[in-house]
Amino acid sequence: MPAVEMEGxxxxxxxxxxxxxxVTLRVEEGEIHGLLGENGAGKSTLMRILYGEIKPTEGRxxxxxxxxxxxxxxxxxxxGVGMVYQHFTLVPTFTVLENLYLALLPLNPDITPEEVRKLAEKKMEETGLRVPLGEVVENLPIGVQQRVEIIKALLQNAKILALDEPTSVLTPIEVEELFKTLRELKKxxxxxxxxxHKLKEVKEITDRVTVMRRGEVVGTVNTGEVSEKDLARMMVQREVVMSLQKSPANPGExxxxxxxxxxxxxxxxxxxxxxxxxxxxGEVLGIAGVQGNGQRELAEALAGIRLPHDGRIIFExxxxxxxxxxxRYKLGIAYVPDSRKVGLVGDMKIVENVILTNLPRVTSSGRIMWDAAESLSEEVIKRFDVVAPSVKAPxxxxxxxNQQKVMxxxxxxxxxxVFIVAEPTQGLDIGATEFIRRTILNLRDSGKAVLLISTDLDEVLQLSDRIAxxxxxxxxxxxxxxxxTLERLGLLMGGVDA
Amino acid sequence: MLSVDRESILEVLMSLIIAFAVGTVVLVVLGYDPIRVYSILFKYGYGNTDYLLKKSTPLLLTGLAFSVPAIAGVFNIGGESQLYVGAITALLVAHYTGSAIPAVIIGTAAGALLGLTIAALRVYRNINEVITAIMLNWTFFYFIAYLVSAKYANPKVPHESVPVPPGARIGGIFFIAVLTALTYYYVLHFTEIGYKMRVSGVSPQSARYAGFSPEKMVLTSMLLGGAAAGLGGALLVLGATYTIDTTLSAIYGIGFTGIGIGLLGRNNPVGIIFSSLFMSGLIIGGQWVELKTGAPPELADTLIGVIVIALAVPYAYRLLMKKVGQRGSAA
Amino acid sequence: MRKGGIALALIGLVVMAMASGCIGGESEKEKVKVAVLFDVGGRGDLSFNDMAYLGAERAKEELGVEVEYMTPKSSEDMVPLLKQLAESKEYDLLVLIGFLWTTPLDQVADQYPDQKFVLIDSTTGKTRENELDILFREQEAAALIGVIASGMAYELGGDTIGAVAGMDIPPLWKFHIGYLFGAKYFEMKTGKPVKMIWQYTGTFGDTQVGYNTGMQLLQQNVKVIYGLAGLTHVGMFDAVIDWNEQGKGQAFAVGQDASQEWYAPKYIPISGSKRVDTAVYDAIKMVVDGNWKGGIMTLGLKENGVGYWDLDGVRQFAEFAKEAGKLKDMTPDDVVNIVKEQREKYIKPEVWEIVKELETKIKNGEIVFKTPQSHDEYEQIINELQKGNLNAALEKGSVS
Structure with missing residues (x-):
């Protein structure tokens, strides 16, 4: 009998x-079932539904x-459903035991910390999963904290344990230990x-795997019967729509x-x-990859927001x-961050947002020349077709x-x-997306260097002259x-050399 | 950059109506004639201009001491102690030099330095500014009580400190406070540093993205805030009380009231000019309500409390929600 | 955000317009009208301000005057309030309670020669026709308490008395002199030596300091501690209560100004009195009777301005405390009964005899205490008293 059946x-x-x-997902009892897909494929949403956090619009x-x-x-x-997120839900200043006690209290209000200790010790004995009960959580390495999360779920009598990208926060050795644990639990x-989204891990640990793409299931296969290449193809397979006319690149220095x-x-x-x-x-270099693989840190280091601890950045x-x-901005480097919450100050006016990275242009001996600031904003609005009542509108x-166009x-x-831009079209409608992409290409055509960092594979494929x-x-x-090839991209993004 | 926001006016008007309506209910329940109480409150509260302006001066400045850091994202609850040190240093400088100008300057600097200290502990040692400020408030309260009663007592009036010599007493203190408020307004809205403070306060990550340090703005804003409170203490001593009594009744509580005044003035220096006048009038009038109606002084305090809460809560609530929202989205 | 300020501005103006629109006034001038201006903090202190209220209410009842009350928010408000009240010409007398009013009154009095002021328990040091300063001869009460405390200390099996005092300021100097005089007087009359430990705390408002100081004194074998530090000595009361109830020994506390027996009747058998009520009443009466005279007036035992509280007074304050909800698990009757019992048990008739004798001498004017004019003089008197030279404390008369 399947342990989990999610239908339609x-x-x-x-x-x-x-x-x-x-989406239809069937997970057999006692198996390790992989759920593979790119960002936005719907994996996390599906799991949140399984965990009761959100309700499905339809389905059983x-x-x-x-x-x-x-x-x-x-x-x-x-x-009997347990969930381990990337971000742990432990109280950092409490000990492990206190955290476990806290987690069990709602299930059994009469339980005492001493009983929790006994239960935990018994469970550790059974599974070989060791955590120091007396230690304060924040002093523990991430891998051990994750183990605490797993023990917590087990003590809550989880029969089905879902782990959301559990290896993304771990060191390679910790990953090995996690896999050992998971095999133990399977027993x-x-x-x-x-x-x-890591192909290697799927091959290594899972029995079967369900691949998702754009909110749909591409298929469920026995891991042993497919290659990494097959999986990559399933994950990234798509019709690349070349709606934008792109002139050939003319790269310079x-x-x-x-x-x-x-x-x-x-x-x-x-x-x-x-x-x-x-x-x-005069070229667009696209950086493709699944979210959380160092893109933000890379972009911020290039912009000068984050200091690297090794290496060099040479500009001209x-x-x-x-x-x-x-x-760096003054020298001619520009950076558009991946989040409008970072790039824009929501409570401020358009003009106050336009000057955020343009202060040297609108100040004179420490004073802001609002006239200059406003005409600069008018220019942005006009050139980039921003629909706004006035530059003074919040x-x-x-x-x-329109916010993205301002940014x-x-x-x-x-x-x-040099123009560094991250996730420039995330959450935008088709019209705005086209406009922004067109703008980036125009910039390239005018001889600027563009570094495009995007988790949207279509976008990278459409705009880039070179891809990393x-x-x-x-x-x-x-x-x-x-x-x-798409297959190769999928393999590379999943961490497989190809 | 000056423009009128209908929403804002409407909100303040609505709050005012609600405030006085709630106040009326309280009065009726307690058996007082609301019309009589309100008419006394306003007649006496705003009838004596000289008194009103003097009373408003330190409150306006501690209002700024709260609001300028608030704009840059720091909760300065230390206006109290920053005013204390401004008052005591101004008093002592006036005592020794017999002149007002160095007293004002040093009093202001003392407040600024204390504000900066609190900010530096937060920025460089990650110590919560609220905790530091609360501890410093009491430290300085007792330290100044000690100075006033043991080191600088007036031999003729032992329950008071040495007086400000007549040559160092000044008038027109309210206008100095207003000038300060206008200067702060200018700094916040027409200078680069003010702009950076405002950005840092709403969105530190945006500040970092734009290439300036929100930490530096925390320091700057606390320097400015502390300076305002220090100036408030100096003006209070040089222009109103001329001395500090050993119970510190003249200087105690002004910093705390300043928080309400800042919120009431919507953290806007120009708004704070008016909120300080409004609040001072209520405080003054409250004393007369006791005299004229026989109601206990707590009645007027309650009434003021209700009014201030009704006026400040919608704004404070929005500020809080914004903070929570930021935290939520950052996680 | 900055728009909010403009909005507030408008509202501020509206409010001020409203205020100036409703100015009106009624004046009727038959009854004598008095305003009592409390200390910062005002009523509910179960001491100074409440006593002033008692005195004024008594005047209202007995003399038919009209009385209004006001509590200033801080010392900053005192000058403008005094001016505005004087300018209104509504009040025949302004009664100012407590030393904080001293300087404000000094600044204002000359500008309003037609306005009568009475300042209770402090003096501006200037003589004005329109200003009466009422002071208390605290030495006289403290001397009686000194005798009683010494007597009680012996009943409790010790020979040491003490005091937790507030700040080192003139009113406290007077208490010190009187208290020490009383102890030495007891020693002279009975031949039993008495030690006295006087401790300044530097504060009138810190119960924790009072508690610690009280404990220190108790550990030095002090049997009776006189509380002369306002709120601070309430902490000392707690120390004495704990000392007794934790079985560390037997010790008593003595209150001052108001009757404080209700706080712990078993351990506070008596309190010295400073009759602010009498002072307020007397001042109002002067205005009613038309025999007002500016200057300085002192109240002592003879005028019933100071002394110790009798059982009626104890009952009165126990009732106040009851009303204020501070009297727990006891009725005012209980308080009076316990106090009566404790006084009978620990203040022996021979001690009362000495007290009465001293009281009579003081009331008759046979002896008059010195009021030191400087800290040096104060220290000198204390030194002499310590050596047993009782007459050093006296302005007039002598004891032997």
């Missing part, structure tokens, strides 16, 4: 976005043959759903060079592990590695597309020589679009 699951969000289009869920309808995660937990009869760049993330973990790139005038022959963002009243436009009016694939902070390959 649709999920339509109130804003009309369709996340899942009739059966656990061990019985239909269920969860009112919330607690309901799911009571039915205990626990059903495991393993969400990932190298204006921007990155040598062996290493950057740490907020947690101090090395997110960019030695990236080397060259960017020429000059070493700019130690310069801050404002100085930016948050603009649509996402891109204010950089372009500065006439930068990033995986776990490393560039897997660089080449012209013709040199990549």
């Amino acid at each position: 699951i649709f999920k339509v969000y109130p804003d009309g976005v369709v996340a899942l289009r009739g 869920i059966k656990l061990f043959g019985r239909e269920v309808n969860f009112s919330g995660p607690w309901d799911a937990i009571r039915h 205990e009869g626990i059903t495991i759903i393993f969400i990932t 190298v204006v921007f060079r990155v040598e062996n760049l290493k950057v740490r993330d907020e947690a101090g973990i090395e997110a960019v592990k030695g990236v080397t790139l060259e960017l020429r005038e 022959g000059r070493d700019v590695t130690s310069l801050g963002a404002a100085e 930016i948050k009243h603009l649509s996402g597309g 891109v436009g204010r950089e372009i009016v500065r006439e930068p020589k 694939v990033i995986y776990e902070g490393r560039i897997m390959a660089v080449g012209r679009p013709e040199e990549f």
Whole structure:
């Protein structure tokens, strides 16, 4: 009997976005089932539905043959569903035992910490999964914290354990240990759903795998019967629509060079592990990859927001590695971040947002010349076709597309020589997307160097003159679009050399 | 850049109506004639211009001391101690030099330095500014009580400090405060540093993206805020009380009231000029309500509390929601 | 955001217009009308301000005057309030409670020669026709308390008395002199030596400091502690309560100004009195009777301005405390009964005899205490008293 049967699951969000289009997933009892797909394929949404966090618009869920309808995660937990997210749900200043106690209390209000300790010790004995009960959580390595999450789910009597990209936060050794654990749990009869975009891991750990793409299931296969290539093809298979007319590139001098760049993330973990790139005038270099593979850290290091701990950044022959963002912007580097929450100040006016990265142009001895600021904003509005009542309107009243145009436009009016742009069309409608992409191509045609960082494979394929694939902070390959088949791209993005 | 926002006016008007309506209910329930109480409150509260302006001066400045850091994203609850040090240093400088100008300057600088200290502890040592400020408030309260009663007591009036010598007493303190508010308004809205403070306050990540440091803006804003409170203390001593009594009754509580005034003025320096006047009038009038109606002073305090809450809550709520929203989206 | 300010501005103007629109006034001038201006903090202190209220209410009842009350928010408000009240010419007398009013009154009094002011428990140091400063001869009460405390200390099996005092300021100097005089007087009359430990805390508002100081004194074998530090000595009361109830020994506290027996009648058998009520009443009466005279007036035992609280007074304040919800698990009757019992048990007739004798001498004017004019003089008097030279404390008369 299958442990999980999800049939005909649709999920339509109130804003009309369709996340899942009739997904059917069957997970057999006691197997490790992989769930593979790109960003936005719908894996996480499907799991959140299984965990009772969101309700499906349509569809049925059966656990061990019985239909269920969860009112919330607690309901799911009571039915034996456990979930381990990328971001842990532990109280960092509590000890492991206190966290476990906290997790069990809602299920059994009479339980004592001493009983929890006994239960935990018994469970550790059974599974061989060891965690130090007396230690404060924040002092533990990430891998151990994850183990605490798993123990927590097991103590809550989870029969089905879903792990969302569990390896993304782990070191290779920790990954090995996790896999050992999962095999151990499988022996205990626990059903495991393993969400990932890494092909190697799918091959290594799963029994069967369901591949998703754009809210639909492409297929479910026995892992042993398919190759990584097959999986990659299933994951990225698409018709690339070349709606944009693109003139051939005419690359010039190298204006921007990155040598062996290493950057740490907020947690101090090395997110960019030695990236080397060259960017020429008049070309778009696209960086393809699944989200969370070091793209943001790379972009911020290139813009000067984040200091790399190793490597060099050369702009027009000059070493700019130690310069801050404002100085680099002044030299002619522009950066459009992946999030409008970062790039724009929602509570401020359009004009106040336009000057954010243009301060040197509108200030004179510390004073802001609002007239100059307003005419600069008018220019952005006119040139980039921003629909706005006035430059004094709050930016948050603009649509996402118009906000994006302001964010891109204010950089372009500065006439930068190097234009770094991340996820430029995320969440935009078709019209705005076309406009932004056209703008990027025009910029290239006018001889500027563009570095496009995007998790949208279509976008990278459409705009790039050269493509680099990033995986776990490393560039897997660089080449012209013709040199990549979709299958190869899929393999590279999944961490398989090809 | 000056423009009128209908929404904002409407909100303040609505709050005002609700405030006085709630106040009326409270009065009726407690058995007082609301019309009489309100007429006394306003007649006496706003009838004595000189008193009103003097009373408003330090409150306006502690209002700024709260709001300028608030704009840059810091919660300065230390206006209280920043005013204390401004008052005591101004008093002592006036005592020794016999002249007002160095007293004002040093009092202001003392407040600024204290504000900066709190900010530096947050920026460089990651110590929460609220905790530091609360502790410093009491530290300085007792330290100044000690100075006033033990080191600088007036031999003729032992419950008071040495007085400000007549040559160092000044008038027109309210206009100095207004000038400060207008200067701060200018700084916030017409200078690069002010713009950077505002960006840092709403969205530190945007500031970092734009290439300036929100931490530096925290320091700057606390420097400006502390300076305002310090100036408030200096003006209070040099222009109104001329001395500090050993119970510190003249300087106690002004920093806390300043928080309400800042919120009431919607963290806008120009708004704070008016909110400080409005609030001072209520405080003054409250004393007369007791005299004229026989109601206990707590009645007027309650009424003021209700009015301030009704006026400040919608704004404070929005600020809070914004913070929560930011945190939610960052996670 | 900056638009909010404009909005507020408009509202501010509206409010001010409203305010100036409703100015009106009624005046009727037959009854004597008095305004009592409390100290910052105002009523509910179960002490100074409440006593002033008592005195004024008594005047209202007995003399038929009209009384209004006001509590200033801070010392900053005192000058403008005084001016505005004087300018209104509505009040025949402004009664100012407590030392914070001293400087404000000094600044204002000359400008309003037609306005009568009475300042209770402080003086501007200037003589004005329109200003009466009422002071208390605290030494006289403190001397009686000194005798009683010494007597009680011996009943409790010790020979040491103490005091938790507020700040080192003139009113406290007077208490110190009187208290020490009383102890030495007891020593002289009975031949039993008495030690006295006087401790300034530097604050009138910190119960924690009071508690700690109280504990220190108790550990030095002090049997009776006189509380002379406002709120601070309430902390000392707690120390004495704990000392007794934790079985560390037996000790008593003595209150001052108001009757404070209700706070712990078993351990506070007596309080010295400073009759602010009498002062307020007397001042109002002067205006009603038409025999007002500016200057300085002192109230002592003779005028019933100071002394110790009798059981009626104890009952009165126990009732206040009850009303304020501060009297827990007891009725005012209980308080009075316990106090009566404790006084009978620990203040022996021979001690009362000494007290009465001293009281009579003071009331008759046979002896008059010095009021030190400087800290040096104060220290000198204390030194002499310590040596047993009782007459050093006296302005007039002598004891032997």
